[in-house]
Amino acid sequence: MEIHSKNLIYYGASGTGKTYQTVVKALEIITGTPTYDQNLYEHYRKLGQIEFVSFHQSFSYHEFVEGISAETQGKHIRYFVKDGIFKLIAQRALENQQLVSQQTDLVPFEKVFDVFMSPIFEGEQEKIEVKMRGKSFFVVADNGDTIDIENHARNPYYSLSKKVLRERYLTGSLKTDKRYAHWYNFLAIELLKIAKKFQEERKKVAPQNFVLIIDEINRANISKVFGELITLIEDSKRLWASEAKTVRLPYSHDEFGVPQNLYLIGSMNTSDRSIAQLDIALRRRFVFIEMPSTPALLKGKIIEGIDLERLLTKINERIIFLANQSQEIGHTYFYEVNTIADLAQLFTFKIIPLLQEYFYDQWEKIALVLSNKYGECEFLQKKNLKAKDLFKKNIDNLKHEKATYQTKNWNELLNNQIYKEIYE
The missing domain is CATH 3.30.920 (Metal Transport, Frataxin; Chain A)
Incomplete structure (x- = not known):
C-alpha cells in the first residue's frame, strides 16, 4: 500500500528491521526505487539530501532547530545563532524547491x-x-x-x-x-x-526530495524538541499547501516554513515506550507503520538441526503470554547466525540481556521463556541462597530461601539440544 504522508514512523520491538526500513524508504523517496544500498545511502548523505539524527532524553530544540552558541575569540566571547539539523535540511530542501519553481517563471x-x-x-x-x-x-x-x-x-x-x-x-x-x-x-x-x-x-536544477531520519524518536521530549514547528510539519501546513503556515524563529528571527519536498522518517522501539504513551501532537502528525517480529523470514534456516523459525516463534509466544507483544525478540537478530557458536553468543550477549530489560529483576520469568519441556532452563545458572546459612540470628521474618540467577558463559551453550528442547 502506498503511503502518501510526508511524516512516517516505523515502530516495533528490538531487532525487527526498523532502521533497515528507514534506509529503504529514504532511498525510495529520493530515487523512486525501494532498495537497501548502503553506498547509495552514504552518497545522498554526502550530498545533503539525507540527514540522520538519534534522539535521546537530553536532546533539545537548540540542537534540532536553532539555539545560541558561543565561541572564544582572544579574550572575548562571541555569541551567535547556530542552526540545528532540522533547520539546515529544511533550508536545503526549500532552496531546491524555489529554484525548480522559478524554472517556469519569467526572469525578473x-x-x-x-x-x-x-x-x-x-x-x-x-x-x-x-x-x-x-x-x-x-x-x-x-x-x-x-x-x-x-x-x-x-x-x-x-x-x-x-x-x-x-x-x-x-x-x-x-x-x-x-x-x-x-x-x-x-x-x-x-x-x-x-x-x-x-x-x-x-533547467539544469532537477527537483529533489530530502529526508531527515530520526532514530529513536520516542526517546526525546517531542514538544520541547519541535516546539512551535510541530504544526508546520503537517502536509496541509507546509509551504505552498492549502493551509500553509510559517513562524518567526525565536533566536534568528527568520521566517520559517517546512517545504513540500522534505520528508521525516522516524523509528521507535516499542520495548521502551508504547504508542499510547506518545505525545498526542506527534501521534496526530505521523503515520505509524508496524514492524512486527516475523519468524517466518527465518523459514528454512537450520543450524545444526536447530530450526530458528520454530525457536523464535516459541520464545516470542512465551514473551507475549508473560508480558506483551511490544516486547518480542526481532527476527533480524538471527540473520547473521551461521554456526552453533554464533547462536550461543547471540543468546549470551543479546537475547538474555534483552529479556532482562523486558522482565526486570524477574529471573523466574526469563527462565520460563527459555525453559525446556521439563520446565528446566539450561541457559541460566541457578543458585539457592538459604537464610540459615547466611544469618545466625533474627531470621524468623526473612524468606527461608532465595533463588539467584546468572547467565552461563556462551561456550557452555554449544549443545544444540538445549535450543531444540525449547520448541519441541
Whole structure:
C-alpha cells in the first residue's frame, strides 16, 4: 500500500528491521526505487539530501532547530545563532524547491536589464548596439526611469520609458506612440534572449526530495524538541499547501516554513515506550507503520538441526503470554547466525540481556521463556541462597530461601539440544 504522508514512523520491538526500513524508504523517496544500498545511502548523505539524527532524553530544540552558541575569540566571547539539523535540511530542501519553481517563471525584468546594460555599467563599452531589420540603434545610458538611445536618423537622441519597456517584456503589450514602438519591440527581444539563457541554466536544477531520519524518536521530549514547528510539519501546513503556515524563529528571527519536498522518517522501539504513551501532537502528525517480529523470514534456516523459525516463534509466544507483544525478540537478530557458536553468543550477549530489560529483576520469568519441556532452563545458572546459612540470628521474618540467577558463559551453550528442547 502506498503511503502518501510526508511524516512516517516505523515502530516495533528490538531487532525487527526498523532502521533497515528507514534506509529503504529514504532511498525510495529520493530515487523512486525501494532498495537497501548502503553506498547509495552514504552518497545522498554526502550530498545533503539525507540527514540522520538519534534522539535521546537530553536532546533539545537548540540542537534540532536553532539555539545560541558561543565561541572564544582572544579574550572575548562571541555569541551567535547556530542552526540545528532540522533547520539546515529544511533550508536545503526549500532552496531546491524555489529554484525548480522559478524554472517556469519569467526572469525578473531588473535582472535581465542589468545583464543587458552591464557592458556600459562596467565601462567596457560606451554604447550597446540593437539590430532591427538591417538597421541598428544604440542604447547609451540608463537614467533610472528612462533609457537614452542613439539613432542615425534626423533626430539622433531619444529617451525611452523603462516602465513601458518593462510592460512590453513582461506581458507583450505595448502602450506608446507608434513612432517609437519598433525600438521598444527590438529592445524587448534582446532582453528576452537574455532571459532564455537564464531559463536554460535553470533547467539544469532537477527537483529533489530530502529526508531527515530520526532514530529513536520516542526517546526525546517531542514538544520541547519541535516546539512551535510541530504544526508546520503537517502536509496541509507546509509551504505552498492549502493551509500553509510559517513562524518567526525565536533566536534568528527568520521566517520559517517546512517545504513540500522534505520528508521525516522516524523509528521507535516499542520495548521502551508504547504508542499510547506518545505525545498526542506527534501521534496526530505521523503515520505509524508496524514492524512486527516475523519468524517466518527465518523459514528454512537450520543450524545444526536447530530450526530458528520454530525457536523464535516459541520464545516470542512465551514473551507475549508473560508480558506483551511490544516486547518480542526481532527476527533480524538471527540473520547473521551461521554456526552453533554464533547462536550461543547471540543468546549470551543479546537475547538474555534483552529479556532482562523486558522482565526486570524477574529471573523466574526469563527462565520460563527459555525453559525446556521439563520446565528446566539450561541457559541460566541457578543458585539457592538459604537464610540459615547466611544469618545466625533474627531470621524468623526473612524468606527461608532465595533463588539467584546468572547467565552461563556462551561456550557452555554449544549443545544444540538445549535450543531444540525449547520448541519441541
